[in-house]
Amino acid sequence: MAAEESRCLLGHAASDSCPRVQNKKLYLATFAAVLGPLSFGFVLGYSSPVIPELRKISDPKLRMDSSQASWFGSVVTLGAAAGGILGGYLVDKVGRKLSLMLCSIPYVFGYIVIISAQNLWMLYFGRTLTGLASGITSLVVPVYISEVSHPKVRGMLGSCVQLMVVTGILGAYVAGVTLKWRWLAVLCSFPSCIMLLFMSFMPETPRFLLNRNKRSEAIASLRFLRGPQADHEWECRQIEAGVQEEGLNLSEFKNPSIYRPLLTGVALMFFQQVTGINAVMFYAETIFEDANFKVTGDSRMASVVVGSIQVCFTAVAALTIDKTGRKVLLYISGIIMALSTALFGLYFKMVLSNQNNSSNPDTWFTLNSASPGTESGISWLAVVCLGLFVAGFALGWGPVPWLVISEIFPLKARGILSGACVLTNWVMAFLVTKEFHDFIGFLTSSGTFWLFSAFCCLNITFTAFYVPETKGQTLEQIEAYFRRS
Numbered sequence: 001m002a003a004e005e006s007r008c009l010l011g012h013a014a015s016d017s018c019p020r021v022q023n024k025k026l027y028l029a030t031f032a033a034v035l036g037p038l039s040f041g042f043v044l045g046y047s048s049p050v051i052p053e054l055r056k057i058s059d060p061k062l063r064m065d066s067s068q069a070s071w072f073g074s075v076v077t078l079g080a081a082a083g084g085i086l087g088g089y090l091v092d093k094v095g096r097k098l099s100l101m102l103c104s105i106p107y108v109f110g111y112i113v114i115i116s117a118q119n120l121w122m123l124y125f126g127r128t129l130t131g132l133a134s135g136i137t138s139l140v141v142p143v144y145i146s147e148v149s150h151p152k153v154r155g156m157l158g159s160c161v162q163l164m165v166v167t168g169i170l171g172a173y174v175a176g177v178t179l180k181w182r183w184l185a186v187l188c189s190f191p192s193c194i195m196l197l198f199m200s201f202m203p204e205t206p207r208f209l210l211n212r213n214k215r216s217e218a219i220a221s222l223r224f225l226r227g228p229q230a231d232h233e234w235e236c237r238q239i240e241a242g243v244q245e246e247g248l249n250l251s252e253f254k255n256p257s258i259y260r261p262l263l264t265g266v267a268l269m270f271f272q273q274v275t276g277i278n279a280v281m282f283y284a285e286t287i288f289e290d291a292n293f294k295v296t297g298d299s300r301m302a303s304v305v306v307g308s309i310q311v312c313f314t315a316v317a318a319l320t321i322d323k324t325g326r327k328v329l330l331y332i333s334g335i336i337m338a339l340s341t342a343l344f345g346l347y348f349k350m351v352l353s354n355q356n357n358s359s360n361p362d363t364w365f366t367l368n369s370a371s372p373g374t375e376s377g378i379s380w381l382a383v384v385c386l387g388l389f390v391a392g393f394a395l396g397w398g399p400v401p402w403l404v405i406s407e408i409f410p411l412k413a414r415g416i417l418s419g420a421c422v423l424t425n426w427v428m429a430f431l432v433t434k435e436f437h438d439f440i441g442f443l444t445s446s447g448t449f450w451l452f453s454a455f456c457c458l459n460i461t462f463t464a465f466y467v468p469e470t471k472g473q474t475l476e477q478i479e480a481y482f483r484r485s
Helices: 002-009 024-055 066-093 096-102 104-115 120-148 151-178 181-188 190-199 206-211 215-226 232-242 250-254 256-273 277-282 284-290 299-324 326-351 354-359 372-395 399-407 411-466 475-484
Strands: none
Touching: 024 066, 024 104, 024 120, 024 151, 024 181, 024 190, 024 215, 024 299, 066 096, 066 120, 066 411, 096 104, 096 120, 096 190, 104 120, 104 181, 104 190, 120 151, 120 206, 120 399, 120 411, 151 181, 151 299, 151 399, 181 190, 206 215, 206 232, 206 411, 215 232, 232 475, 250 256, 256 277, 256 399, 256 411, 256 475, 277 372, 277 411, 299 326, 299 372, 299 399, 326 372, 326 399, 326 411, 399 411
């Protein structure tokens, strides 16, 4: 009976008739790991409430202009790009568990630097350190969760990574309503400390242990993750059949099982960022301020509304992804984002005069020249478009790319290939976030959002032809699919 249940969990029998082995310790291990993405979310959300405060602060050594504010928002992505490279090395050399524990160090130290900052360079350095930790986290956590999960719940648990990211963003927005920037940094340092404590009690992934010829430890890890009733030996043999101990050589990049998932993963990361999501989320509060839209008299509350939408729809994606599949959510997400960004561009075209929209690069959105009647009559359109865009992203293009890259890479190349994808993601995040200001000045507000809409349409086409459906398959089956191609 135990062997049958374990086979069912691994997708080798009809799912409707299989009894399931439920083990709460798997969810405990997942919770410990996703405290990293929660820290990551606080890092991303920190800039939105803090930038307006630092642009008005009395201390001239800390006061920011618009260019310095854009660096404060985007420098974290440079640190994350470096973290992606470092994480790709660590995850294969020291393991998934220890990599997660180590990344708590730059998180905490980065916030200490921010809290004690006396000038802008200290703020930039602290943000870079927290970005470095975020880059490691964004690579290691999806790999850890995909390797400890079984196929029946891997999609849901993998989507919890993005769910915790957006929860962290929302937490920073909510806390930023009442906390000053130094105290907000203190709060943001807590999740990484808790992760360090919890992960010390969690197991290493069975696949990593088997790849290091530590079979007895892998069995112990499976016993923790699956419970005593599962057939640990059978699952261990299934994993061993797919484990290749030899290292990765450059010549192997000619192999379809290496280059095809690499190209797919890099493209997913590229297309995720060119939707413009990080530009919108980094500057959500500033966008609302400059658009003259107030929620209960405070643009910070508008950011909280946006963050709440993102959390709700990411939760919907997490609950449905193992039933609908990955590609369906990417289709729905891409269509919603394409329509909402196109309408957002139309909104700015209707409201802003061409002169102010194109010749004032120091202001991202300026509605002062618009007639009051025009603005008040269609201000609801901007809110609806932004809400739809965030909801659409949260349904698919937020969680799914991170889940897919944690599934499609062969074990022996998982670190280096995941590192390449994370590097692509954060380099693109930096370029889009840092140049958002320049896009507005060069293309106008409407043109910038229409460009994002065009990329969303390309996302849909790419999904149709190049993204594999991984629902219900083991990691070994996915690897075999690319090897046969």
